[in-house]
Amino acid sequence: MAATLNNPLKESLGRYCDYLVKAGVKCFQGALGGIEAATGYIRPLVAGDALAGVFVDEFDNTSGADGAITAKVLKGNEGSFCKQVNVDSLVITSIGEAVYASDDNSLSMVNGGSDTEVGKVENYISDGVGIVRFATL
DSSP, rough: OOOOOOOOOOSSSSSSEEOOOOOTTOOOHHHHHHHHETTTOOOETTOEEEEEEEHHHHHHHTTOTTTTSEEEEEOOBTTTEEEEEEEEEEGGGTTOEEEESSBSEEESSSOOSOEEEEEEEEEEETTTTEEEHHHHE
């Protein structure tokens, strides 16, 4: 059917993207957001989820249904962004190595089995602290 009304463009190419939130979850500002493969909704990242980005604010859907609210995440330009974070086992020789997440706030240099690879160490700050280039959807 031909357009009969204006349909404003909703761009998702920039630094941010909005996702529908899974029912019963609270997403904290600065935490990693993951896409649950079975439902397609965003939630606090669980090992095995695809990394959507970092929540830019707190989003509370603990009493809402699937998709009742949207959450804005930083996904970066061209799907990647850098952030200083704490990473278990990160040392100066970790630059360029993969970083894994077992939940929305636990990062490690070691894959615990089903953890999500979220990016690579871009720079070393001190033992356990580095700049990670996160690779998002």
